[in-house]
Amino acid sequence: MQTELRILRYDPEHDTKPHEQSFRVEAEPMDRVLDLLHKVKYEQDGTLTFRRSCAHGVCGSDAMLINGRNRLACKIRVDQLGGKKITVAPLPGLPVIKDLVVDMDGFFDKFKSVQPFLQPSDAPPERERRQSPADRARFDDTTKCILCAACTSSCPSFWAQPSYVGPAAIVNAHRFIFDSRDDAAEERLEILADADGVWRCRTIFNCTDACPRGIHITQAILEVSSAIVGRRA
Numbered sequence: 030m031q032t033e034l035r036i037l038r039y040d041p042e043h044d045t046k047p048h049e050q051s052f053r054v055e056a057e058p059m060d061r062v063l064d065l066l067h068k069v070k071y072e073q074d075g076t077l078t079f080r081r082s083c084a085h086g087v088c089g090s091d092a093m094l095i096n097g098r099n100r101l102a103c104k105i106r107v108d109q110l111g112g113k114k115i116t117v118a119p120l121p122g123l124p125v126i127k128d129l130v131v132d133m134d135g136f137f138d139k140f141k142s143v144q145p146f147l148q149p150s151d152a153p154p155e156r157e158r159r160q161s162p163a164d165r166a167r168f169d170d171t172t173k174c175i176l177c178a179a180c181t182s183s184c185p186s187f188w189a190q191p192s193y194v195g196p197a198a199i200v201n202a203h204r205f206i207f208d209s210r211d212d213a214a215e216e217r218l219e220i221l222a223d224a225d226g227v228w229r230c231r232t233i234f235n236c237t238d239a240c241p242r243g244i245h246i247t248q249a250i251l252e253v254s255s256a257i258v259g260r261r262a
């Protein structure tokens with residue numbers, strides 16, 4: 030079938046503002062949007078710029094706004110989008126570098142700010158740090174994050190206040206705060222109790238809807254908020 034792909038383009042060397050460009054591509058229903066972007070780049074316009082790596086929903090590099098929702102281009106199929114017309118734009122709320130490539134530096138700075146690594150206070154054991162299946166299950170959901178930024182860039186609180194640490198950083202803090210082997214939860218909770226921390230969440234659920242891994246992000250944010258409140262009680 031013929032599909033019209035409307036892509037929001039921006040080249041800082043030539044454009045003063047973004048503009049839409051339309052391409053017609055031959056598509057199969059099971060093609061993914063990433064396949065169509067490749068067709069445009071390889072067959073029609075080699076200047077089209079976008080990130081991708083694994084093409085299997087693992088690396089998180091090709092999140093973009095597709096038909097008005099943040100999704101991974103490598104996971105969403107043409108038939109899931111109705112097939113005839115597909116719009117593609119860069120992730121909202123993040124500075125555009127070129128075409129579909131956004132500047133992720135601020136996003137990763139926020140990720141790093143919550144200390145997303147294991148910090149046990151005891152000396153390393155001779156073998157692995159053991160954990161019960163129940164303790165491991167406590168944070169299983171938030172281990173699934175692939176840092177694609179689909180959640181943070183879909184959040185109206187982040188759009189309104191870019192200094193908000195954002196859902197992705199909170200998800201990655203949650204992954205360690207509730208890890209029984211870690212001893213730095215207090216420090217992370219203190220960071221997230223800041224004015225730009227969890228309290229900026231308005232439980233709009235855009236983040237949960239946008240997550241390509243199905244993480245219950247709003248629930249994770251509320252669990253972190255509750256832990257902050259519990260700590261002060």
Ligand code: FES
Nearest residue numbers: 084086088089103
């Ligand atoms: S290219 Fe890796 S998640 Fe899509």
